[in-house]
Every structure is written in C-alpha cells, then in structure tokens.
Amino acid sequence: MKYADEFRDPEKARALIDAIGLTLKRVTIPDDRPLHIMEVCGGHTHSIFRYGLQRMVPDTIEFVHGPGCPVCVLPMGRVDDCVTIAETDGVIFTTFGDAMRVPGSKGSLLQARAGGADVRMVYSPLDALTLAEKNPDSEVVFFALGFETTMPSTALTVLEAKRRGVSNFSMICQHITIIPTLKALLDDPQAQIDGFIGPGHVSMVIGNRGYDFIPTEHNKPFVVAGFEPLDLLQSLLMVLTQLAEGRATVENQYARIVPEDGNAEAMRAIAEVYEEREHCDWRGLGNIEASGVRFRKEYHRYDAELKFGLVQAQVPDPAICQCGDVVRGIIKPTQCAAYGRQCTPQTPLGALMVSSEGACAAYHQFDAAGIDH
Amino acid sequence: MSRIPESHRSQTGKVRGSAVTLAHGAGGRSMQDLIDDVFLSEFGSNNLSDLNDSARLEAGAHALAFTTDSFVIDPIFFPGGDIGKLAVYGTVNDLAVSGAQPIALSFSIIVEEGFAISELRQIARSARAAADDAGVSIVTGDTKVVNRGCADGIFINTAGIGQIAAELNLSPKNIMAGDRVLVSNSIGEHGAAIMVARGDLGLETELISDCRSLVSMCTALAQGIPGLRAMRDATRGGVAAVLNEFADASGTSVFIDEASLPLKPEVRGVSEILGLDPLYLANEGLFVAVVSEADADAAVALLRDLPGGENVTLIGEVRTDPAGVLIMNALLGGQRLVDMPDGDQLPRIC
Amino acid sequence: MCLGIPGVVQEITDREAFLAVVDISGVRRKVNVACVAAAEALDDLTGQWVLVHAGFAMAIIDEAEAEKTLELLQLLGEVNEEHLAMLNSAQPGPQPGQ
Numbered sequence: 001m002k003y004a005d006e007f008r009d010p011e012k013a014r015a016l017i018d019a020i021g022l023t024l025k026r027v028t029i030p031d032d033r034p035l036h037i038m039e040v041c042g043g044h045t046h047s048i049f050r051y052g053l054q055r056m057v058p059d060t061i062e063f064v065h066g067p068g069c070p071v072c073v074l075p076m077g078r079v080d081d082c083v084t085i086a087e088t089d090g091v092i093f094t095t096f097g098d099a100m101r102v103p104g105s106k107g108s109l110l111q112a113r114a115g116g117a118d119v120r121m122v123y124s125p126l127d128a129l130t131l132a133e134k135n136p137d138s139e140v141v142f143f144a145l146g147f148e149t150t151m152p153s154t155a156l157t158v159l160e161a162k163r164r165g166v167s168n169f170s171m172i173c174q175h176i177t178i179i180p181t182l183k184a185l186l187d188d189p190q191a192q193i194d195g196f197i198g199p200g201h202v203s204m205v206i207g208n209r210g211y212d213f214i215p216t217e218h219n220k221p222f223v224v225a226g227f228e229p230l231d232l233l234q235s236l237l238m239v240l241t242q243l244a245e246g247r248a249t250v251e252n253q254y255a256r257i258v259p260e261d262g263n264a265e266a267m268r269a270i271a272e273v274y275e276e277r278e279h280c281d282w283r284g285l286g287n288i289e290a291s292g293v294r295f296r297k298e299y300h301r302y303d304a305e306l307k308f309g310l311v312q313a314q315v316p317d318p319a320i321c322q323c324g325d326v327v328r329g330i331i332k333p334t335q336c337a338a339y340g341r342q343c344t345p346q347t348p349l350g351a352l353m354v355s356s357e358g359a360c361a362a363y364h365q366f367d368a369a370g371i372d373h
Numbered sequence: 374m375s376r377i378p379e380s381h382r383s384q385t386g387k388v389r390g391s392a393v394t395l396a397h398g399a400g401g402r403s404m405q406d407l408i409d410d411v412f413l414s415e416f417g418s419n420n421l422s423d424l425n426d427s428a429r430l431e432a433g434a435h436a437l438a439f440t441t442d443s444f445v446i447d448p449i450f451f452p453g454g455d456i457g458k459l460a461v462y463g464t465v466n467d468l469a470v471s472g473a474q475p476i477a478l479s480f481s482i483i484v485e486e487g488f489a490i491s492e493l494r495q496i497a498r499s500a501r502a503a504a505d506d507a508g509v510s511i512v513t514g515d516t517k518v519v520n521r522g523c524a525d526g527i528f529i530n531t532a533g534i535g536q537i538a539a540e541l542n543l544s545p546k547n548i549m550a551g552d553r554v555l556v557s558n559s560i561g562e563h564g565a566a567i568m569v570a571r572g573d574l575g576l577e578t579e580l581i582s583d584c585r586s587l588v589s590m591c592t593a594l595a596q597g598i599p600g601l602r603a604m605r606d607a608t609r610g611g612v613a614a615v616l617n618e619f620a621d622a623s624g625t626s627v628f629i630d631e632a633s634l635p636l637k638p639e640v641r642g643v644s645e646i647l648g649l650d651p652l653y654l655a656n657e658g659l660f661v662a663v664v665s666e667a668d669a670d671a672a673v674a675l676l677r678d679l680p681g682g683e684n685v686t687l688i689g690e691v692r693t694d695p696a697g698v699l700i701m702n703a704l705l706g707g708q709r710l711v712d713m714p715d716g717d718q719l720p721r722i723c
Numbered sequence: 724m725c726l727g728i729p730g731v732v733q734e735i736t737d738r739e740a741f742l743a744v745v746d747i748s749g750v751r752r753k754v755n756v757a758c759v760a761a762a763e764a765l766d767d768l769t770g771q772w773v774l775v776h777a778g779f780a781m782a783i784i785d786e787a788e789a790e791k792t793l794e795l796l797q798l799l800g801e802v803n804e805e806h807l808a809m810l811n812s813a814q815p816g817p818q819p820g821q
Contacts, residue, residue, distance in 0.1 A: 001641065001748050003729035003772060003784055006793055013705040015800030022806060043725035046648075052707020068725075096777070097647075097719030110716075114394040123574045123647065123720060124778025126755060149725045150722070153779040156757055160740065201725040204774070204782045227727070229705050230796060256789040257727075257774055257782045266758045266781065346389065365710050569750075575778070577751040642748030646775075648726050722726045722777050 003256070007228030008051075016233040017056055023237060024058055026244035034062040036192050036329045037239055038185075040178065041147075041199035042069025042355075043227050049362050051229040057236065064329035065352075065359040067181055067285060068199055070146045070174075071098045072323075072351040072358045075281040077313035078174055079104025082143055085172065085308050086117040092135060094128040095143040097121045102354050105315045125157040125171075132161075132169035141304045145174040149201040151293070152266035155273040158295075158302050170304040173294055176280060178202050179210045180291035186218045191328045195239035197232065198224040200254040205270075207262030208250050215248035226254040273299050281314075283351040284323030318342075321350040326359055333360040340364060396716030400609025400655075403715055425544070426605060427471040429537065436539055438473035440464060441532035449492070449526050451570045453563075453581030457496035459657060460529040461503035461511075462586055463608070469591035470604040470660050472543045473535030475507060481515035483528040496527070507586040509533070541595055545622035545663075547602040552691040553669035554627060557590055557660045557676060558583055559635035559684045560612050564654030565643040574720070576646065578639045585658035590679050598672045600665025607659050610714045613652040615661045616689075616699045617713040624696045629689030629711075631704045647720035652701075652711060654718075663691065727776040729784055732756070732768045743768060745775055756780045 029035055039045060045065045048054060054063050067073050079099075083106050086093035093109070100109045100121060113119040118138075122128050125142050132140035144154040154171060161169045178199060185191055198211060203224045214222045221242035225235035235253040242248060252258055273296060280292030295303040304310070317323070321343070322336040333339055333352065343349035345361050352358035387406040388397075396403040427438035444460040461478065468475045480500060484493065504511050562583040569576045587606060594601050605615045620627045636651055644651045658681070664672045669687060676682040689702075699711040730747035741757040743765075752775070759780045760768050773780035 001638075001645070001729070002731075003789060004645070006789075008704050009796075010705050012793075012796040012800060015796065015803050018803040018807060019799055022803070041725050043727075049709055051703045051705055052709045053705075054707075056705065056707045096722045098721040100719055101716075110394065110396075111390070114392055120573070121719060123576075123722075123752075124755075126778050127573070127575055146722070147725070149727070149776055149781070152758055152781065153755075153777045156755060156779065160755075163740075199725065201727045201774075201776060201781070204727075227725070229707075234792070234796065253792070256785045256792065259782075263758055263781065269758070365712055575752055578749060637749075639749040642750035645728050646747055646750060646752070 004228060007226065007230040009230065012230055013056075013233060016230065016237055020061075020233065020237050020240060021058055023240040023244050024060060027240055029060050033192065034060045035194045036062055036064045037195050037197060037236060038064040038066045038193045038329060039197040039225075039232070040066040040068040040182065041202065042072065043201065044197060044199070044225065044232060045069060045359070047227050047229060047232055053229060053232060061236070064193060065327070067185070067282065067327045068147065068178070069355055069358065070176060071102055071355045073176070073282045073284060074099065074102050074145065074174065074351070075283045076104045076315040076317070077281065079108065080106055080313040080315060081305075081310055082109055082172060083107065083112045083117075084313075085141055085304060085310065086112045086119050087115075088308065090138050091118065092131060092138045092140045093117060093119045093143070094122045094131060094140060095119070096145070098355070099143055099145060103348065125154045126160065129157050129161055129166060129169055132166050133164070136168060139168050139170065139307070142169070142171045143174065144171040147176055147178055147199070147202050148205045148270070151175050151270045151274065152205060152263070155269040158273050158299055159269060161302060167301070170302050170307050172304045173274070174292070175274065176282070176292045178206070180288055182211075182214065184285070184288045184291070185328055186214065186220070188328055190330050193220065193329050195221040195243060196223070197235045197239065198222050198250075200224055200226050200231070200258060203252075203254070203258045203262065205263050205266045208252055208258065208260050211250045215250060219248045221248050222250045224250070224252045224254055224258055226257065272296075283317060284321070284327055286324070318349045323350040323352045323360075326352055333363040336360070394716075399714065399717045400614055401714035401716060425471060426467040427473060427535070429471070434539060436537040438468050438471045438535040438537050439532070440467040440471070441530065442467060443528060443530045445525060445528050446567070447525065448570055449496070451582055452566050454584040454657075455496055455499050456527060456529055457498070457500035458503045459584055460531045461500050461507065462584055462657060464531040464533040465503075465507040465509055466587045466606045466658075466660070468533050468535035469586070469588045470606050471535070471537065472541045472591065472595040472604070473537045474592060475509040475533055475535040475588060477510050477512040477534055478504065479513045479515075479532045480511045481530045483517045483519060483524050485524045485526055486518055486521050488526060493527070503586070507588050538595075543595070543601065543603050545603045545619045548619055548623035548625055548663050548691055549602075550625055550691055550693045551666045552602055552663045553666055553687050554616065554629065554689040554691065555662050555664065555669070555673060555685060555687050556607070556612060556635065557587065557662070557682065557685050558656070558658060559637050559640070560607070560656060560659065561640045561644070561651035561654030562637060563657040564611065565640045565651070567655070568647070569643060574647070576643060578643065580637070580639045580643075583656055583658035585681060587658065587660050590676055590682055591660065593675055593679060594662060594672060597675050598664055598668050600668030601672070602663040602665070604660050604662045607656045607661050609655050611651070611653040611655060612659075612661055613650070613699065613711050614714055617711070619661075619663060620699055621697045623691075625691045625693060626695055626697070627689060627691055627699045628702060629699070630702045633686060633688045635684045635686045648722065649718045649720065653714045666690075725776070727774045727781065729772055730754075730775050732771050732773060732780070734769060735765050738762065738765060741765070743780070745773065745780065747775065752778070754778055754780050759783050
C-alpha cells in the first residue's frame with residue numbers, strides 16, 4: 001500500500017529510535033517521573049499499541065493517551081439518548097461501529113439491537129442517507145460523533161439531504177472540537193504534560209494556526225503527526241529536539257496530508273451547518289465550555305434531538321472513576337482505585353476501559369497476561 | 374460446540390446479561406462463557422468437556438471422530454460458495470483437523486416457506502459437489518419448513534463421522550516450547566469476502582471466500598509428520614482465536630511475526646478501511662498447525678506440494694513465558710498482545 | 724475519530740453529487756470528493772492519491788512532501804551511524820536508546 005508501507009520501514013524506525021536516544025540525552029527529565037508526551041488523538045493511541053511503540057522507546061519517555069478518542073469520552077447520557085431514539089417505532093438507527101459497544105446507563109446500542117431495535121452500522125454518513133431514501137416509511141437517524149475530522153462528512157451529508165430533498169433523515173450531533181479541549185487540559189494546574197503529538201487528521205481540516213497558544217502561552221512543543229509508526233516516531237523526535245533546544249513551536253510532521261491552513265471547503269461546510277454549543281459534556285472530563293457544535297437554525301429539521309423532542313439525559317460518571325486524571329496525565333491507569341477491581345474490560349465503569357483503545361483497557365490486557373506495560 | 378480453553382472450564386455464573394446476544398455466537402470469549410456456563414455444566418461428559426473440533430470415540434482397532442456444526446450465513450450465496458458448500462466443508466474440516474478421514478455426513482435443513490426451490494436445488498448441488506471433492510457421502514438428512522420470518526431463509530446442520538488411526542494423538546495439550554506455528558493459506562479471506570458481499574459497506578472487490586476442503590492437507594500432515602502436535606481450522610474468531618486457545622490449553626505462549634503473515638492486498642485493504650485486524654477475520658479453508666521445530670520445514674514442504682498449499686507459511690513459534698497468551702512481534706520490532714476476541718469485530722473510524 | 728486511508732481516484736461517477744470511485748489496495752468504494760475538488764476541476768482528480776475518511780476524500784496527498792519526509796529519515800539513518808560511531812569511540816558505555 002502506497003503511503004503506508006514506506007512509513008512502516010523497520011530500518012528507518014531503528015534510525016529514529018537511535019536519534020531519539022541521542023536527543024534524549026540533551027533533554028532534562030523530571031526527577032519524579034518520566035517525560036510525558038501526550039498524543040491527543042485516539043488514532044495515534046491505536047497505532048502506538050498496534051506497533052508496540054511504547055516499549056520501543058527509552059523508558060524515560062511515557063506516552064500519555066489524551067482525550068482524542070471520541071468513543072472514550074462519550075458520556076453515558078448521550079448513549080442513553082441514542083438508545084431511546086433507536087427503540088422508537090419506525091426508526092432505523094445508524095452509527096459508526098465504534099459507538100455500538102459503549103455502555104450507557106440502560107445498556108449499549110448493541111444490546112438495544114438484541115432487544116429488537118433496528119440498529120445498523122454504516123461506514124459513511126452518506127450510506128445512512130441512502131438508507132433513508134430506500135426506506136421512505138422509516139425515519140433514519142445517524143449518530144454523528146467525532147472531532148473535526150468527521151464533521152465535514154456529516155455536514156456535507158446534511159447538505160446532500162437538503163439537495164436531494166430527503167426529509168426522513170436526521171442526526172444526533174455529538175461532534176466535539178479539539179482546541180477548547182486542549183485549552184481545558186492545559187489550564188489544569190495539575191496536568192503534567194511536557195509536549196504534544198498533535199492530531200494529524202483533525203489538522204488536515206482545521207489547519208495548524210489554532211495551536212499557536214500552546215507554545216506561546218504554555219511553552220509546550222506541539223508536533224502535528226501522521227498515523228504510521230514512522231510518523232509517530234519522527235514526531236516524538238521533533239518534540240524531543242524542541243525540548244533539547246529549549247524551544248516550543250508548532251511543527252508539522254504530516255505535511256503530505258496537512259496544509260497549514262487546513263481544508264477551506266471542509267471548513268465552509270462545517271460553518272454552514274453547525275454552530276458552537278455553549279456546553280458539552282465529556283465522559284471523564286465533565287463539562288468543557290464551547291467544546292462541541294450543534295445544528296444551525298436553518299438545519300433544525302435534520303436535528304434528531306428536536307425531531308424526537310429529546311431532553312439530553314444527564315448521567316454522572318461513577319464517583320470512583322478517575323478517567324479524567326488518567327487522560328490529563330496526572331495518574332497512570334493502575335493508580336486508579338477502581339482499576340482491575342470494579343472496573344475491568346468485561347465490566348467497564350470508566351470510559352477508558354470501555355473502548356479497546358482506551359488506555360485502561362490496554363493496560364489491563366497486559367496486566368492479565370503478566371507482561372510489563 | 375467446541376473449544377474452551379482449560380482455564381475456562383465448567384464454571385457457572387460466567388454468562389453476562391440475561392439474553393443471548395450475537396457475541397454469544399461469535400467464536401470468542403462470550404461464546405466460551407455461554408457454552409461453559411449453560412451447556413457444559415449440564416452435559417459434562419469427559420469427551421464433551423475436551424471441546425475439540427470432533428469428539429473421539431474408541432471403536433476397536435480404530436477410533437471414530439464425531440462432530441456437528443450448524444450454518445447460518447448472510448448472504449446465502451456469496452463469492453466463492455454458498456451455504457451448501459459451506460455446510461459440507463465446515464463439518465468435513467472439523468473432522469480433518471482432528472486427523473480423521475471423513476466417512477459420512479448428515480445434512481439437515483430448516484427452511485422458510487417461500488424459499489425458491491431453484492435456490493434449494495442449487496444449494497443441494499454445491500453440497501454434493503463439495504462432498505464428492507472431500508471423498509465423503511451424505512447418508513442421512515432431515516427437512517423442516519417453518520413459517521415465513523422464523524428462519525433467515527435457510528439454516529443447515531451437518532454432522533459427520535470419520536476414522537482416526539488409533540495411534541494418532543493430536544491435542545493442543547501436546548504443544549510445547551520450541552514448536553513452530555503454520556497457517557495453510559493467506560488469512561481472513563472468507564470474513565472479508567462476506568463483509569463485502571453483504572453490500573451495506575459499499576465496498577467492491579474481486580475477493581472470494583476461501584471455502585474449501587482441508588482433508589488432503591490435514592491427512593498428509595497427520596500421516597507424514599510425526600512432530601505434528603495439533604491442528605485447528607480458523608473459522609469464527611480467526612487465527613487469533615485458535616492461537617489463544619492453543620496457548621491456553623498448553624500453558625505456553627505463542628509468538629507470531631507480523632511481517633510473515635500471508636495477506637492478500639484486498640483483505641488488507643478491507644481491514645485498513647474498516648479498521649479491522651485480519652487475525653480476527655473468519656476463514657473457511659484455512660487451518661493452523663503446530664509442529665515440532667525439527668519437522669517444521671518438512672511440514673511446509675509437504676503442504677506446498679499439495680493443491681491449495683501454495684500459501685502455507687510459518688508464522689511463529691511457541692515459548693514458555695508468559696503462559697497462556699498470544700503475542701505479535703509487530704513490524705518494527707515492538708510487541709503487542711493479541712487477545713481472545715469477544716464478539717464480532719466492529720468497523721471503526723477512530 | 725480519525726481513521727484515514729490513502730487511495731487512488733479511478734473515475735468520477737456522479738458530478739452533481741461529487742462522487743468518485745477510489746481504489747484502496749484493490750478495494751473500490753464510492754467516495755465524496757467535494758472537499759478536494761471544485762466542480763470544474765473534477766476531471767483533474769483521476770489518478771490522484773487522496774486520503775479517505777468515512778466515505779469522504781479529505782485531502783489530496785502531496786507526493787513531494789511524502790518524499791521529503793522519507794528522504795529526511797534516510798539521511799537521519801546515515802547521520803546516526805556517524806554519530807554513534809563517534810560516540811562509541813569517544814566514550815565506551817551503554818548504547819543510547821536501549
């Protein structure tokens with residue numbers, strides 16, 4: 001596969017690991033902990049586990065798995081909203097596969113399907129729209145979740161629904177935005193993050209300018225990265241080089257995909273359909289101001305929340321759950337009181353145990369096997 | 374009903390939830406728990422609790438292998454086969470990986486009213502062709518028709534008996550450190566082909582299911598390779614499920630090399646697009662075998678000369694520590710744990 | 724939510740709906756290309772590599788930038804070897820990066 005295999009080359013990986021080791025000698029490591037390098041995006045977390053990158057780098061570097069897995073930060077109340085709509089007569093409920101296993105307080109969408117709800121998995125929001133055209137007597141609802149990477153696809157789908165005059169199609173908008181989330185993370189005085197590996201595909205949409213506050217206000221390196229293992233290792237090296245040289249800037253490792261200004265057409269579609277939502281709940285992190293979007297008034301007829309008269313369900317995270325501290329790099333998964341006791345992959349309490357990409361689930365797998373993390 | 378690793382035996386109270394979900398049939402951990410909790414605790418014969426692909430029944434100078442399997446598939450006709458072919462090869466292969474020469478099959482259907490006779494005939498024809506190919510006769514059967522909506526078109530159950538040489542002793546318990554692991558074909562073709570064939574993902578490929586008989590390859594190994602420890606066809610749950618079961622049953626660890634895994638470009642494409650791991654995709658004409666280190670190259674050479682054996686590949690080895698797990702040596706030298714699957718893989722976009 | 728896969732545009736199938744067939748490792752899928760081409764430039768897309776996410780092409784892959792990255796990594800390997808050789812002759816000790 002072009003643009004994939006070249007970035008999985010073992011020899012170049014070795015060169016990067018050597019360079020990381022050499023550069024690390026020039027970086028001051030905190031006395032009481034390893035360097036914390038946060039990868040913000042869930043896709044990066046997946047690659048780090050898939051290629052075993054944590055164990056390839058010196059152990060004075062620790063990847064902290066940030067809040068960029070939209071499945072992990074999906075609040076229980078939102079899953080309950082989905083289940084409520086999915087269980088309504090005449091509804092075909094569609095979603096990306098990721099969201100189907102996430103438990104709400106009344107179970108997951110998979111369980112709703114076992115109970116008779118018509119829940120279907122789609123690859124693209126456009127497929128949900130096509131399903132609506134093929135089933136004019138049903139209301140097809142798409143659960144639109146994800147960061148800015150996914151927003152253009154759902155916005156363009158709504159515009160396409162309008163163009164084609166499809167009226168039995170609506171979406172639950174659970175889109176969240178990265179910049180307010182990073183701000184909230186960095187404003188937390190307890191957060192211990194030394195540098196960032198920035199989300200490549202979000203940046204392909206929004207560009208790199210929005211991250212400038214991270215070096216200027218917080219003095220942290222921020223390197224926008226691709227998803228192949230060489231991309232991640234190179235980005236780590238770029239972060240370490242900045243630390244070694246006492247610099248902090250926004251750099252772009254993923255220039256083959258990410259233009260400095262992002263994708264204007266995609267941003268236009270987002271701005272046409274969505275507007276800022278004042279409050280947005282995150283599992284593990286609570287409310288983050290202005291960190292989500294909702295439909296503009298002109299598109300309210302595609303808003304499933306309005307169509308179904310939904311009052312957003314509020315379900316607090318279990319009190320014992322410390323996912324928020326893990327996501328902020330304050331504690332490791334194993335330091336959470338619930339980890340491995342009340343909270344296991346079979347009986348997940350916290351967001352990070354729910355998804356197999358969640359930091360806690362990944363740690364638990366290695367624990368179960370008696371292997372070091 | 375098959376395959377429960379040692380450590381998962383006969384405990385009640387393991388099944389989660391109050392109703393059956395699709396995960397209970399997906400060949401992974403939930404299915405193990407269901408079989409264990411609901412059936413083994415009630416049935417519990419020694420032969421059953423071994424949960425091999427076939428039960429071994431001693432019958433004088435020979436031993437008999439006896440197995441059964443039910444087939445539900447959507448779509449019923451798919452690229453590379455149909456439910457009739459699948460139902461014959463599925464049971465034949467369960468016998469073959471037990472080291473048995475298949476003798477006879479039963480073939481029973483549950484079919485919905487309204488099902489086209491022409492399609493039924495097509496299914497019967499391909500079942501017959503598959504049986505001829507595998508050298509086995511269909512000797513008994515049953516037909517039930519149910520109301521429309523009570524079956525998804527057609528369900529088929531087949532049972533089979535075969536003959537095992539008395540001295541042959543294949544079991545995952547024989548697996549030990551130093552042994553080598555081979556797969557008989559490139560992985561994940563059936564799972565990927567079926568996902569594409571369902572049409573709801575909007576993908577198009579030339580992929581066909583690998584649905585085929587494993588009899589000649591398994592027989593050749595059983596007769597020609599004294600260091601053969603165990604074989605298993607990697608159906609639901611894929612190669613990952615089989616190797617986890619092997620590691621668990623033998624108390625060893627299995628290490629496989631990502632770079633060595635035989636994978637068709639289209640299977641890789643489907644996996645990358647949907648964010649799936651091909652190790653968990655189903656196969657219907659692929660088995661995993663563990664052989665002694667000394668016999669590993671001979672086993673590969675033997676199989677490569679047989680029809681369908683072109684892609685036979687050594688993918689890993691057995692070690693002592695850490696016991697009971699499957700570990701992937703990833704492409705760049707890192708390692709990751711490949712866990713027992715739990716429920717079907719869901720496409721992800723994250 | 725960011726799984727993005729490179730593929731090559733084979734043909735434009737629906738101009739009004741901005742749909743094109745993209746080939747990803749021998750797998751074909753209809754993909755919306757509205758974010759990567761204006762209506763009048765649709766034909767230029769054929770043969771281009773794009774990044775596909777959830778059924779939408781979200782970026783045209785910049786081949787020159789990809790090559791630059793790979794060349795840099797190649798160079799890095801060569802520089803490392805010199806650097807390591809220098810370090811090893813100067814100060815015997817544990818290998819860096821281990």
